[in-house]
Amino acid sequence: METLTDQNWLLTVGVFLPLVGVLVMMFIPRNEESTQKLVGIVTAGATLAVGVFTLSAFDYGRSEDLQFFVDAEWIPVINSNYTIGLDGISLPLYILSMAVTFLVMVYSWDNMPDAGNPKAFFILMLILQTGMAGTFVAQDLILFFVFFELVLLPMYFMIGVWGGENRRYASLKFFLYTMFGSAFMLVAFIVLYYNTGASSFGFAHLVEAGAFIDRDVQIWIFAGMFLGFAIKVPMFPFHTWLPDAHTQAPTQGSVILAAILLKLGTYGFVRIALPMLPEGAKAWAPVLGILAVIGIIYGALGCLAQTDMKRLIAFSSVAHMGFVMLGISTLTTFGINAALFGMFAHGLITGMLFFVAGSIKHRYHTLQINKLSGLLVQAPHLGWILGFAAMASLGLPGLAGFWGEFPVILSAYNPGFGLSEVLFRTLMVIAAIGTVLAASYLLWLYQRTAFGEPSAEFSNASSEGGVAHSLSSAANEHDDHDEIYDVTPIEWIAWTPFLVAILVLGVYPQLLFKVIDPAVTALVSQLGETLG
């Protein structure tokens, strides 16, 4: 794998620019809320602009190579370098993290959670952005670990301070559970380091040298990484922090959590665990596949049992990440491509669903499904957006979700490197049945919340009475909670890019596959060198 070092300042700027904004915000008094918000949004916007420039500077003909590559000395004592680079696998997620942060901050312009204090809130989001972007560009295990863990803190505070009634329990659980996994992961990293000659933490070196580690050792190291990444994904049975974290987190936290944070785990599998430990990956692949498919069915069943809309969406994440993990576990180009597409699509779609859930909560002050009814009557645009996102989530072709689901199912028919065909074909059929369950819980949710007449409790809340469309009431968005108003301009600004991206990627998936495919092909052929 070659590396390109042109314009290699881009990534460093892209990753650390948010911290400049943090620095500025520190010196602005806390009560100047608008200024705080503005600085935060401008910083995130500037970061996104750097990201867009990165997109234009990226050489798509060589997306299998690391580009904008930097390799500087960092902590010589442990041979850890500041190595960063971007290839086709990380580029989409890197850009997604920037876009999502920016849009979430725009959304926060007039949708601050009740606890207030935008200064702290925006600062945390900017720090979060640095952690996420850094994780996707890091090419050194220690650097990766630092960024990976850096993400935890802001999210912990976002849930713990701005969350719902049960926020302290949820945030603590999120933090400790993830830390628990990280501890094993760190041990695994260190064991890997010593087993490859203790000369470097750089990915390139570890990929090259990792293949020569004894198979049994690889399996043990993989186990450590598995714990760290599987908790982050989260895979069944390590998913129980997720529904609590999502339900308690503020809307912004839920969106970022679903859109980016969960992907850190799957990205870790693709970027670190698979290429560095091919034998370990092959041994673990059936386990990953089985747990993934259990996650698909189990997550869907969990959804069917929910009475809270946000919790339902959280459980649907378990199911969708199951599809992603199934794709990864096939160890085929086909499956991993689809998994990466699925990660991106899930980020957009589930992020969008959480936005809608947040807006419903804002208007109705409840997310109890049985209390909500007739959303399409009271807030038709919001209802349509919910329907759109639900359709995308259940994998309707023409929308992004399909391309993360269908090829994954397909790839399980033919797993790579001599994995059991009988097992994976069984998994394929079960996963396909999972799509039916996905349709059932999402449409059922939609039927109960969007269709029908508004329930008595809220039927007078609309300014023009039960049936009339309440477009005009959108003007009264400030704190007049007696009104059920439709999508506000700020919400449109924050959501439109999501909606457009879901549609565009669904109609023309080649946009993303073209970037991912060469990189994944290179990765799998790397695996093939060891596994044959």
Add this chain to the structure above:
Amino acid sequence: MLAAEALELSSGWFLENAWLIGLIPAIGFFIIIGVGKHLPMKGAEVGLATMVSSLVLASGAAVQWVQRTDSADGHTEEAAGAISGFVRSLSPQAAEGGHASEPFIEPVVSTWVWWQNSGLEFGIGSSADGLAVILLWLVAFISLLVQIFSLDYVRGDRRYTHFFAALTLFSGGMLIMVMAENMVQLILGWEIMGLCSFLLIGHWWEDYDNSRAALKAFFTVRVGDVGLLVGTAILFFGSNQWAVDNLDSNGFDIAAIQAWALSGDPSATNWVLIAGAASLFIAAIGKSGQFPLHTWLPDAMAGPTPVSALLHSSTMVVAGVFLVARIYPVFWQGFNIDDGGLSFIAIIGGITIVIGALLAFVQDDVKKVLAYSTVSQLGYMMLALGTGAWLAAVFHIFTHAFFKSALFLSAGSISHSGSHHSFDMKTDMGGLRKFMPVTFTVWIVSTLALTGVFPFAGFWSKDEIIDNVGDHGYTFLFWVGLAGAALTAMYMTRATYLIFFGEPRGAAAGELHGDEEHSEEFEMETLTVGANINAPAVSTPVPAGYADGDHDGVTDGLTGGVGSAGDEPHGGSSHAAGEDGSDHHEGPHESGPHESGPLILVPIVILAFFALFSGFTNATPLGEDWERVKTYVEPRPVEVPIDQYLASGPGESLRLVVPNAEEDEGQGEEAGEAEHGKVGCGYDVPEPGTACFFPAVTHAEPTINKIFLSLGVVAVAYAIAIAFNVAYYGRKNKHLNGLTQRSRPLRAGYLFLENKYYLDYLYENVIVHAIAHPIAKGAYWFNQHVLDATVDQVGETTKKTGIWVYENIDQKVIDGAVDGSGHVASETGHALQPTQSGKVSQYGALLFGAAAVFAIVLVIVNVS
């Protein structure tokens, strides 16, 4: 020897740009959604414009396809003497000796890269061949008429714009599917239709029953779609390597799958083909309303009538039939249709014919009669495909679309102008022929076509199916087909009698049901059999206690307490939504029935015209010259040399060259030596270097005896049905009335039908209920009380251990030893108090964060 002369087939702009036919409605959808409300006709004009453009393009494509075929055949005839060996091997039974030298007419393909994976590029675009072209034209044509009809029919509806948007996308989905050149595009169109059926069936979603029916339709089809996904996967991996090696294509390419299935390649083993065919057929069962997944179709009547007309004629439900017809070689080989074995498809088709027809007898809602009629007719198409009568099946799709949409739209016309938005034949119709002569004529013509009376369209197509089924050795299914025809004649007679003859009742007699006065279509359209309980005008043969008592108390699976809502009578109740219902209907209500306006009549008259004459497009009994559909639509089972098959790379048009004479002479000799009597594509392995795209299906020779047999069966059925109906409904014959209440076996049979074979009960109250309630709840209980409890327990235990260690070891042992002072111990204890409230983790977090920030500082320092 004749030189391998390349035969240039004529192509044309319309064929090469057939993709526009599907793209235009898709774009139209977004235009209507985006700006439709601000347009003078609320978006309907955009829908109409897209349909007109699609129809024009499809017509152009059809003309050019005919020219293309003629150019090939003309060429062949010129060289007829020299290439006498250029023979499509005919089976002994084949009736059409004259077309022996027909060359393969390759489809015109235009594709672009849609997505790539594993370095393979998969396309999206159009593949225009006979099957695609005839259906493109049909879909565009029917869609246009349905939209014209809708202009008046749904005028003033509260979601008029959305209705046209969804209707347009619905047609677009079907067009995209029909022109698909690969399986993924087919899935795309397939699922777009699923989405639109959801939107349209649930159009009046304020009413719970409607949203429930929409959900059911989407969900049932989705169950079948599992088969589509799995089947596509099986075929992709089965054929991909072969397709890459031989055709420079991939395993999604439909042409490649066809060729692979017939290639006899070792990768095309029986197991793979059977598994692929069976999986895909499950999808077809779900989509095309075959037994046992037909239950969503009647519920789908909750949508507006134009939707039913479109859904039941040329789109949606024929998608499953189309799927089977499109990749027919897979089914041909997988189910051994070539051996005359009793194929899965034929069995399901046969069952569906009968169960659909029987259910049509107990419906009082005219739309449900037609819905079950569609189920039954789809059974015919599947039966034909399952027994090798490919052409007859496709022809039946073609003719059925005209008369079924005509019937549905007539029903719409009746409810619009004759029965005050009721579809209940028993309470609100009767004697309407006097008031609605045009609708009556259309209905009669279409009914005659549906029942297969000479010379109406259904006669030519249905008879051809029955004839071919018998000819291919399926004697039992032949009689099933005839029995189905007889049943069709009977239930249609019943419906016709109830609607148009006898004394006007209810709304047809000008009566309005009290407080229902302003509860409009959306309510009335969901009127179901249950409503006849409230019918005073007719002595209904409903057994006491059947009503909803059977269902109540059984909670619906998903929703906990719905019962089978489709059977719930709600005729007299005023709905919450009823109040605002009045705003989607315009004009004063004339109290009596009257004929509909021109926007409604013109489309149905045109459809009736086609119901009368479209059969002559393939009037087999009249001779070969009449077999237009066969000539232009049925692919020719000819071995095509692969080396001349230029890959249909994205952005290019597929062009291949017909085989030269040299190769085919050898083929002709070999054909003579074959043992089992049937030779050619689909029976023999194609010559090395050649590929077949379609099996050599045989065609029955029509005989006068068979024609008279089927006509006789229909005539007898008509006679019996008319006599019975007059006696039963007209004269109120005492022996017949209430028979189902008096006779136990009859009553049991009636109940069995009334409850739709209890399949809905099984699905909704057993399967869905089980998944939604005990299983999902159980899984969630496991989640909360086992998995999550474990996590919490671990946390608790750790915390307790910490406290214990702190109190017993740290404080008493270590600290005690070090300091020996209780004072210090209590100070520390105070400071560490928050341990128990969990704050220590926050400190830990801060500590960790500080380390992280420090690391970042190091990064920055070192980089620069």
